[in-house]
Amino acid sequence: MTVTEPGSYPRRRDVRGSRGVRDVREAGDVRDVRDGRPQRAARGATATATAVRPPAPRRAPEGAPPRPAANEVTLIHAGDDPRGRHASSSGEGFTRLVLLTVLGAAVPGAGLVAAGRRFWGWLVLLPVLAGLGAAAAVLLTGRLVPMARSIAFDPQAMLVIAAGAALGALLWCVVIVATHASLRRSPGVGRLTRAQRLGSLLLVTALLALVVAPSATAARYAMANHDLLENLFGSESRSGNAPDTAAANPWAQVPRVNVLMLGADTGSDRVGTRPDTIMLASIDTKTGDTTLLNLPRQLEDVPFPQGSAAAKAWPKACEEDGEGGCMLNAVYLFGTLHPEMFGGTAKGNDPGVEATKEAVAAATGLDVDYYAMVDLEGFQQLVDAMGGITLNVPRDIPIGGGHNLETGGKYPITGWIRKGQAQELDGYEALWFARSREGSDNNDRMARQQCVISAAVQQYGPVELAAAFPSLAKAAERNIQTDIPAGELDAFVTLGQVVKGGDLRALSFTSANISTGDPDYDALREMVENALYPAPPAPAASAAPSASSSAVPAPAESPADPHQAVDPSTTC
Template identity: 35%
Template sequence: MGAHSASGGGRRRSGVHREGPAPESSPRRGRHAAAAPVDPVAETPVAETPVAKAPLEAPVAESLAATVESLAADAVAEQNSLVDALLTEAPAVPAPVLDEVIDLPPRVSRRRKPVQTVARALRWTIAGALIPGLAHIAAGRRRVGLVMAGSFATLLVAVAFVLLAVPRTRLVELSVQPTELELMIALFSALGLIWVLVVLSSWSVHKPEQLRAGQRALATGVVAALSIGVAAPFAMGARTAYVQLDLLNTIFDNPTTTTQMAMPALPVKQQPQATPGFGPPTGFFANKPRVNVLLLGGDGGDNRIGVRTDTMILASIDTQTGRTVLTSLPRNMMKVQFPTGSEMARRFPNGFNDMLNAVYLYASNDKSVMPGAKYPGGELLKQTWAWTIGQPVDYFILVNLDGFRDIVDAFGGVTINVERRLPIGGSHDANGRVLEQPHNYLEPGRRKLNGYEALWYGRSRFDSDDYSRMNRQRCLLGAIARQASPMKVLTNFSELAGAAKRIILTDIPRQALPDLLELAGKAKSARVTSLTFVRSAAFDPANPNFAYIQEQVRLALDEAARTRYAQGSGPATTPATPATGTPTGTPTGTPAGTKTGTKTGTKTAVKGAAAPTPTPTPSSAATQLDKVCGY
């Protein structure tokens, strides 16, 4: 047994020695040699022989191949079934989203396109400010941009229609109607605000995502400047309308609350220069041949408007042609008379006991002479003039001469032909002794005068009489009327309105303003005739001949009316010359043997009444203002 055991043991060791190291030292055996089969009972490796290995490896390889082939067949079959399903049942299978099939970059919102630079954003903002909607269209907001652009185009068409199709008279009427002015204020304010919002919106749709501090400051400044620029015209329009509204409410009477006093009847011999029916057929001055406005210059200081009316000029304007006759009475005319039956006629039966320039002051201090009148001084002076010249006086305008300089300065000055050296300042006492020497002079020549110089041109009296001053004042008014272009009025409107509120007083009603402004436009380009009463054999201001005054006024107005008919304006039939109080010869009240005539800077003779001719030359002392003033 011992030998058997030893022999067995030797074989076992011999087997271990032979079989054991083989897996570690023989690389040709592969990975299967590393894990030899183990007998679970003896827990010793089982010897592998080439005879036993071949039957084990063949089934494993075949099994692996079959498995792979089966998996591949299953995958192909599944793919084929999916393709068949897509081809045969396509309407029932939802289409895949493009982003799931193709790897696209992130979408950019169509409502705002990315902008690379601040400069480009500002360029589009400026374009959007000039043409609203353009910036929004460029940013992809096409619908909003088209709405803006369409609204802008509609606004331009509306403005063009108003300027071209609406009559100028209607535009003038709108400018003096409080309700329309209030609407214009609201409209301009709304348009200015909307345009500012358009600028801000144009910048918003193009604003870059990232802005540095410098870029932000630049963009803020440019957008703010654009906003102010687009809002400025509308703000100016709203302000102009507001100033105009304030001017109307301050100066002109409201016809619903103020009643115009009736002009007393003139004597039978003092008939107007034309009969009703020769005026415009419609409007505020319908069937009225002329409108007579009394222009007054009050030579008073602050808070003393119209203390004494040293300047008095009646402007009689033809309602169809604008042909104007300016009539001046001297401020020192005495013994003026008043309408029969009036309180002033009862108090002064032999005529006023002071100069003509004190009539306004008298009624202003004693309102009982004109009961119920809003402006007693102006109303009494209107009636006094009407009774003196034999023509109705419709309205008065009083201008404080101390504030007159503000109006001239607001116009930018006035160009006047200064005929001789005129002193500025200086004064005399009642006996003619010099109390104060002039401190300056206006040199002769064609000069542009500022407000201060223009005031002294009209009022200088150191070495001038009242009649010379009257002539200069008419020339000054005529020059301002000629040179007051609509552009000057518009660009200086606020200053003019401010000065007007301080120095102007009038009884012209608001409802007359549209027609009166249209009439003023006609008068601007029409011929102006001047009639001035100066001391002469026929006229003595201390003891005036009223019949002579009335005759001269009628002749001047009749000459202007005949010129209108000769030019083809007005009725086809030329009216007869108005009655003068006597059929022929010397006018009533004119001393016999006296040549009827006056001087207005040049010697003018007045003939007696002559037979009508196609182009008559009236016997009037009136002269053209162009010749008197050298325009």
């Protein structure tokens, strides 16, 4: 409060207000100043003057600006910073604003604490620190990969992750905006220029995008995985050779697992679905060595287990008209027309596939534990989802051609896959590389199909699968059918890692080693046994030194034995 004695001349006071400098003069009044506005003293207040001797003036240092006299008036202009000598300059304040905003986005809550919002800052920061600590503990104890895989194969966990990603992104964005707004009002940040305000807006927008984009991707991956698990994989195992999913090594008690791979052809000129590709992959679970047994679709007199209803009905009832003369690719239709022989039409059971599994098992002497069937048109989508495939094309392969099975008419050739090494093929070209019939027989087609399988195993790793996962999952959901349950997927991922380190061999049953019209199934089973458990190679005989000075040329390498499994890469 400023006191003026009655009758005295009032001192001029310049008070900074919202509209600049104002003079306050009023003789004989008692006034104080609050918030830049002069206030009249309460009525009835008594003014008391106290004489105070002013302190002796001090000598100013040389070079310093002169001090104002006691009766001089110091004006505070509107452009001056009212915060005094502790206020930051515009450049320093903007730098602080940028750094703390970025810090608050990287570590949610830290920026709020720095802005003075300690309660809200610690309320956000403590859960973040707890989560980071838990993640570090999981990482250091080596439980990250097993935990991630167990979550990845749980459809309910995928829903939680998708919802959590969306909610977490929303809260994170709110924290970023609140942090920046709080910092703008903090004492350490001065008034921003127009360019700085624009820069702040762009900074916050970029930080929000960095949060929203990965969160949206995570939610999209989670929902794609959820749909794939729910729609493609079953809930219960139907195999009698299932892995122990609770064990550290789920395949320890399963020395070998056999998976039937079918390529279904549902062309408009065909009656029902007929597998165009029939392969049995036999996997050694300890070494990862895999043998592909490629069965020709035109294999006749296919056996069924003795005493079964199918063995009695086949081949008389294999076709809808019951005329017989059926081949292996007609077994699927036979099962579809007679579901009562193959487990019925309950959910999760495909009588056509079950019939094919029984026929392949009886023909090869191996139990078929699981199957996976892909529609040939869907194969194109799968390859496209993976970004294509690299194949060696031994000769020009026609696109199109062949004959209509109903009318006998010839299909036109619409294009060519040109000969060359390491050709980059898209899904459409890879499909025709595997299925083209024009100018080739079934033996040639089976060899090309083995090349496609071999190339896919070698080229498609975890990184490629993860990058293409959303589109791959959609294509797989529409075009793949399997009886592998979701609860065993983790075990199959473990097995897949072992297979990547093993050897891949293939044995095709062609006219070179079997008669498809009148096959000897005992001989076929013997070839299967030798392919899975080959005899160790005989030791090379040491050659005695020759007295003759003339060199004898080494004999030419003999061609591969068609009765033995070979590395597909040698023929691709």
